[in-house]
Every structure is written in C-alpha cells, then in structure tokens.
Amino acid sequence: MNEVLLIAGMCGGGVATGFLARKLRGEVRIFKRTVEWKRLILGALSVLLFLAYMPYLFSLEEISNQIGLQNGTLPAAQAVLLVVLKWITYFSLAVCMVQPFFQKKNVRDFTAFFVPVVLLLNGIFLKPYAVFVTYKTAYYDYRIVFYAVCLCLAACISGAALWQTVAERDFKEIGKRIGKAALFMLIWLMGFMPMYFPQLIFGHIGQETAEFTLTHRLLIYTCIVFMFGGYVCLRKKSREEKLFFLIFLSLSGYLQYFSYNAHRSGVTGLPLHLCNTAMVLMLFAYMFRWNSVFYFTYLVNVLGAFLAILMPNTGEHLLTDSGALIFWYNHTYAFVLPIFGVALGIFPRPNIKMMYKAIGAFSAYVLLAMILNGWLNNSPTLNPAKDEVDYFFLYSNFFVDKFAFMLPIRNNYVLQFTIGNTNLVFYWLYDLLIWAVFVALMFVIWGIYTILYRTADAHAELARRAKLMRVDHAQLLKELDGRSVKEPLSPEGAHMIKFTNFSKTYAGTTRKAVEDLNLEIHEGEVFGFIGHNGAGKSTTIKSLVGIQSITEGKIEVQGYDVARQPLEAKLKMGYVSDNHAVYENLTGREYISYVADLYMVNEKDKQERIEKYAKMFHLEKALDSEIKCYSHGMKQKTMVIGALIHNPKVWVLDEPLTGLDPTSSWQIKECMRQHADEGNIVFFSSHVIEVVEKVCDRIAIISGGKLCKVARVDDIQKEGLSLEQLYLQYAQKTTKEDMESERV
Numbered sequence: 001m002n003e004v005l006l007i008a009g010m011c012g013g014g015v016a017t018g019f020l021a022r023k024l025r026g027e028v029r030i031f032k033r034t035v036e037w038k039r040l041i042l043g044a045l046s047v048l049l050f051l052a053y054m055p056y057l058f059s060l061e062e063i064s065n066q067i068g069l070q071n072g073t074l075p076a077a078q079a080v081l082l083v084v085l086k087w088i089t090y091f092s093l094a095v096c097m098v099q100p101f102f103q104k105k106n107v108r109d110f111t112a113f114f115v116p117v118v119l120l121l122n123g124i125f126l127k128p129y130a131v132f133v134t135y136k137t138a139y140y141d142y143r144i145v146f147y148a149v150c151l152c153l154a155a156c157i158s159g160a161a162l163w164q165t166v167a168e169r170d171f172k173e174i175g176k177r178i179g180k181a182a183l184f185m186l187i188w189l190m191g192f193m194p195m196y197f198p199q200l201i202f203g204h205i206g207q208e209t210a211e212f213t214l215t216h217r218l219l220i221y222t223c224i225v226f227m228f229g230g231y232v233c234l235r236k237k238s239r240e241e242k243l244f245f246l247i248f249l250s251l252s253g254y255l256q257y258f259s260y261n262a263h264r265s266g267v268t269g270l271p272l273h274l275c276n277t278a279m280v281l282m283l284f285a286y287m288f289r290w291n292s293v294f295y296f297t298y299l300v301n302v303l304g305a306f307l308a309i310l311m312p313n314t315g316e317h318l319l320t321d322s323g324a325l326i327f328w329y330n331h332t333y334a335f336v337l338p339i340f341g342v343a344l345g346i347f348p349r350p351n352i353k354m355m356y357k358a359i360g361a362f363s364a365y366v367l368l369a370m371i372l373n374g375w376l377n378n379s380p381t382l383n384p385a386k387d388e389v390d391y392f393f394l395y396s397n398f399f400v401d402k403f404a405f406m407l408p409i410r411n412n413y414v415l416q417f418t419i420g421n422t423n424l425v426f427y428w429l430y431d432l433l434i435w436a437v438f439v440a441l442m443f444v445i446w447g448i449y450t451i452l453y454r455t456a457d458a459h460a461e462l463a464r465r466a467k468l469m470r471v472d473h474a475q476l477l478k479e480l481d482g483r484s485v486k487e488p489l490s491p492e493g494a495h496m497i498k499f500t501n502f503s504k505t506y507a508g509t510t511r512k513a514v515e516d517l518n519l520e521i522h523e524g525e526v527f528g529f530i531g532h533n534g535a536g537k538s539t540t541i542k543s544l545v546g547i548q549s550i551t552e553g554k555i556e557v558q559g560y561d562v563a564r565q566p567l568e569a570k571l572k573m574g575y576v577s578d579n580h581a582v583y584e585n586l587t588g589r590e591y592i593s594y595v596a597d598l599y600m601v602n603e604k605d606k607q608e609r610i611e612k613y614a615k616m617f618h619l620e621k622a623l624d625s626e627i628k629c630y631s632h633g634m635k636q637k638t639m640v641i642g643a644l645i646h647n648p649k650v651w652v653l654d655e656p657l658t659g660l661d662p663t664s665s666w667q668i669k670e671c672m673r674q675h676a677d678e679g680n681i682v683f684f685s686s687h688v689i690e691v692v693e694k695v696c697d698r699i700a701i702i703s704g705g706k707l708c709k710v711a712r713v714d715d716i717q718k719e720g721l722s723l724e725q726l727y728l729q730y731a732q733k734t735t736k737e738d739m740e741s742e743r744v
Helices: 002-023 037-057 076-101 105-113 115-124 126-134 142-167 171-192 197-202 214-234 239-261 274-288 291-310 322-343 352-376 398-402 406-412 428-480 537-544 566-571 588-598 603-616 632-644 662-677 689-695 713-718 723-743
Strands: 027-030 033-036 415-419 422-426 496-505 512-522 526-530 552-557 573-576 650-654 681-686 698-703 706-712
Touching: 037 076, 037 142, 037 239, 076 105, 076 115, 076 126, 076 142, 076 171, 076 197, 076 239, 105 115, 105 142, 105 171, 115 126, 115 142, 126 142, 171 239, 197 322, 214 239, 214 291, 214 322, 239 274, 239 322, 274 291, 274 322, 291 322, 291 352, 291 428, 352 422, 352 428, 398 406, 406 428, 496 537, 496 681, 512 537, 512 552, 512 681, 512 698, 512 706, 526 537, 526 662, 526 689, 537 552, 537 650, 537 681, 566 573, 573 632, 588 603, 588 632, 603 632, 632 650, 632 662, 650 662, 662 681, 662 689, 689 723, 698 713, 698 723, 706 713, 706 723, 713 723
Parallel strands: 526 681, 526 698, 573 650, 650 681
Antiparallel strands: 027 033, 415 422, 496 512, 496 552, 698 706
16 A cells, blocks of 8 residues: 555655746746756755755665675565666755756656666565665655655656657657667765675675775776776766756765765764765865865865775775775775866866965864764763774874884874863874874975876866867868879969968967068078067068967968978978087087988988088088087088988078188078079078178068068168168167157
C-alpha cells in the first residue's frame, strides 16, 4: 500500500508540475533580477530537494558497514540490485538539483526520460530498500520519510522536463537524444558511486595506500590524468557547459563527503580538516561565484590536498575500503576542482593581493583549528566519548612520525590552562612551525602558478598565431586562384620591393615607429634609406626581412608577401644586420657553408662563391680561422659573404659600413654596385650622407617614422642641392612638428 501511495504521489506531482510549467508565462522581479515564473518555481523545487536530502544524507545507512555479501541481511543478488538502485537514484537526485539552472539538452533529456524510470523502480522496491538502508521494515523511519519526499520532488522536476521535451515535438530525433542522455549518465555515474559499494561487493581486497606503494602511485597518476583529461575535454566548451561541469562535480564531492562523514560521532564529523572544508566551499564558490571563498580553495586547499595526496593517512585501510576511497575521492576533488576554476576561465587569475588575503584566512583557520583541538580533546562535556579531534593535524603525531626533529618542539613548548572543568592544551610552537612551513609552501605554489600562467599564455599565443596562419593560408590559396603557393602572390611586383601603407607599432606603446610608408624599389638599383638614429630605418628593414611582425599594411619582395609567404620571400633575400652577430666558435668557412646549406645552395656553386668572395675581400688566409679571432671589419665582411652566398635577388644591409676601415668600406661599396649592375636590388640604410650620395641611384629620407622624400640622386644634384642639405631640411621640419605635437 505504501509503495502504491508513493508512486501515485510521484506521478501526481510530476504531471501537475509539468502542466504548471507548460502553462506559466510571464516574469517576476526578485533580488533585483527578472526571472521567469517557470524557472523560479523549478529553481525553488531544486533547492527544496537539496534541503530535503540533507537529513537523509546526514544519517548512517546501516548497509555501509557491511563487508562482503555473505553475511548480509538480504540475499546477495537482492543486495547488489538495491545498491545499484541506490547508486543511480543518488545520481538522478543530483541531476534534478542542478538541471533547472541550466539549458543543457542532454541533462534535461536525462531528467525527462531516465529519472521517471529510476523513480518508478524506487516505488516498486521501497520495502526491500527500507530493509537495505535501516535493517527495519518500518516506513516511518525518518530516513525513509525524507527519502520519499526527495523522490516526490524529483518527480515534479522530471515532469516539467518531460513536458518541455514533448512540447518541442522533435520526435524524429528522440532516439538520438535518448542515446546522448544515456551517454551523459555513463560518463558521470562514477562520480556518484556509493563509497561502500566496492567493499560490499568484493570485501577487503587490494593493497594499503601507504606512501609510494604501487597502489599509491597509480592513484596519483589517476588524479593527474583526471586533471589534464578534464581540462582538454572542456577548454573549448562554452562557459555554461564549463560551469555546469564544475557545479555538478562540486555537488558530487559535497554529497559524497557528507554521505560518509556527516554521521560520524559528535565533533569529529565536522568538515574542519583543511581538505574537507573544500568539499563545502567549492560548491558554494561555484554556485554563487564567491571570489574570496574560491581563492581560499585555490591558494590554500589545493596545496593541502597536494600534500595529502603525497602523504596519505588512510591508515591500514585497503584499496576497496570505503575510508580509503573517500580519502582519495575528496582529496582529488580538492586538488583538481579549484585548478579547473582558473584554467577554464570561470574565475580570473589571482593577484598578489588575493594571495595575502588567502594567507590571512588560512591563519585564522589555523588559529581556530588550534583552539578547537586543544578544547574539544579535553572537554568531557563536548566530547564525552574522548574521540580524537585533530584538525589540520595540529594535535596528533602525524607530522612528528614523518619528521622526527619536530618531536621535542611539540613536547617541550606546551601551553596549558584550565577553563571550568576543562584543561586546555596547546602545542603553540609546533603549531606555529606548521603554519610557517605551509605559508612558505603557499609562496612556492604561487611561483608554480606564475610559471604555469606564462606557459599557458605562450601556448594560447601560439594557438592564436597558428589559427591566424591557417586562415591566412586558406585566404592565400583563394587569392592564388589555383597557382602554387611557391609562386608570387603579386606577379606584377616580381621585379621590386614594395611597401604598401606599412606601419609598425611596438607592444606597450601607441606611438608608431613607422607610419603609413609607401615605397617601391626596383631591380638594378642601389637604394639608400637615410635618417637619424631612431628615425625608423632599422624597424623598416627588420620588418622587411621578417625579424619583426607587420602591424599594418604589407611588404612584398619580388611579388611575395613577407607576412603570408615568409619562406619564399626570405629565400629571395640576403641580409646583413647592424650588429655583425655571427657564431664566433665557427671558422669563417664553416659559418658561410652553414648559411649556404640553409639556402640549399649546391656544393659546386657554394665552393665557387666562397673562393670568389674570399678573394674579393682578401679573406683567403683567415677563412679557416675561428671568427672570434677576427677584427670588426673581417666579421662584417664574413657576414656579407654569408648574405651573398645564395646570390639573392634582394640584398638588404642595415648600417653596413659603421666602424669599418676605408679599405673594407670601399670593398663593400664596390660589391653593392656590382650586385645591382647584375640586375638585382641593393637596399641599405645609413646615416652617413656622403656614402649614400656616392653609391646610390635613388634615396628615401625617413624622419620620425614618416617617409619624407624619395628622389634620384642625380635629380637632386641637378637642382643645385646637396643630399645633406635636403636631408637636414626634412629632418629639422619633422623634429619641429614633433615638438609642437608634444606641447599640444
């Protein structure tokens, strides 16, 4: 009769709530937020379900103490069936607590299709389940009453989900949706396994989880795999999906912890061990986005859980023992879940101010634990059974057993005083030492977090660039219109260097080092790029050769886009930098051969060109000596040979004559002229006006990052001007404009 009443109540509640949720329209303003009536009612039912489950959760299921199936109250097959029913019911109730707050279809479909079946099975097996839980047949046992209330509330939430699903009339996809809902259940079910299930089914088997045994190491590896696997699976999901994952997992940890620990006797069952606090704090931190609570778990609980995982205190519990399982379950959650919160972007990365706040909160926690340990262990009123109270291991020999030097500190520095009939005992220096070591480790963890943040940022930047490159490559293929990527993007520019609206802005500043530069340099020219120090010459050249990125505009070399076809563009260029950086432990010949191999020069051409240029620059005898023995001029000439070894169509030099003796300068200038006369481009920067005027065919003047003038050298001379006069005219004008803009 009771089973019939329960099933009728669940069906009636489910149908009524579903009908009400279907018909309700409109919104209500609550807590300064506008909420739909339907969501408000379902949310209220979810909260009521959570509250109704608490009395049942905080009670002891008699079956949890049974080891093996041989001596149970129920037959083995029936016990297995009922514990599995308990398992899926536990999971279903948790889903019903969370589902109204999220719009995930697979969660709603599970609530609509599977939860009613689970509830019906509970109604059918209510009597044997009562025996299974209480070893009694009385339905009025408070655990069964609250359990029945939970089933009715879950039926109401399930009915609303079913009505919403039916209203969508997507019956063609019903099979796929049921399959996805079943997959959702299989993925999440392990998180809700009753901790006594393995010992009930298999008895006590496996090894003790002592420090660094095989079992211990496997459990550590499982924790690491869970952390990285969860991150990889979730990092590309939406924020709502990430939040659902974290709240649902936190709810799982909360329910599992209290189902095992809450019924423990008196004060020893309070969740005041550091890692146990995480089981409570994480749920409310994620539910209500409480930053201060979250960062305590992130900066304190994670460290505590990590140390506990390395130094497990499961005693003599075997692997299948519920005590050992709940230890690993809780500490894995306490370690992984806060890390997920920052890694998945739910909470921002903490700053040092938050770190200091966490230290303050941790200090208050240690002080509280110290007071409670000293008081509760010695209070006949609050702890008549004399159960050991050891919050944060400040009272027991846990750390002393691992670090023997702490024993005299613990025993010799004791503070005792009496309040009423209680003699309070505090190991004050021992507790202070533990606090200090933990705070020091917090700063170590902070350093590790910082390194991980930088690594994550670098990885994200690489991923961003890779994505941009893939998009650019796809666009490049489209623009090439069937031509090979090794062909120039702009065939009409195959005989020039072309700057189009080129600008460069360095990170950390809004000022443009080069602004809107438009310039063409043609084959057969020696082109001089002149300007004062800081004018933008080197910035332009380094962007041309691919050392620096291009902020705006584009640069083309022989028709190849420098940004989008970098390899092809670089193969067309030879570059002599302004700092003659070479591998000084190599010989000159080794360095040049190395550069030739990079440019894929065949052996015959390589040897011929090495001999040609070594003779041209008078380096025959020095070529087989180490470069570190060379003079400045010899190093510069070695770089010149390396830049010319592949016979580039474009030769780029940045301040090539600085610090050279007259002979070396003359040799390089002659080489530049010869290379241009062979139909190539020579583009070099300098602030030495006389050299540019004698060597160049055309020049460009840049000042303050802006291109001021482009002209042929012989045209300037025909106008009766010297290049120096022209340069000073534009340089002084630009300097004056800059000064006026700064005043403004």
